[in-house]
Amino acid sequence: xxxxxxxxxxxxxxxxxxxxxxxxxxxxxxxxxxxxxxxxxxxxxxxxxxxxx
Numbered sequence: 573x574x575x576x577x578x579x580x581x582x583x584x585x586x587x588x589x590x591x592x593x594x595x596x597x598x599x600x601x602x603x604x605x606x607x608x609x610x611x612x613x614x615x616x617x618x619x620x621x622x623x624x625x
Contacts, residue, residue: 577596578598580592581593581596581598602625603622603625604618604621604622604625605621605622605624605625606621608624
């Protein structure tokens with residue numbers, strides 16, 4: 573999704589938000605985990621952090 577489309581969705585409300593969500597669904601993709609349950613994981617090796625995902 574383009575940045576412009578994200579901006580339109582961010583400022584929309586009500587029925588517009590529902591319509592835009594149908595037309596332009598957004599997806600969250602995580603590739604790393606830096607904190608979990610308030611505990612910082614920066615010192616944990618990447619492979620272990622990734623396994624938590």
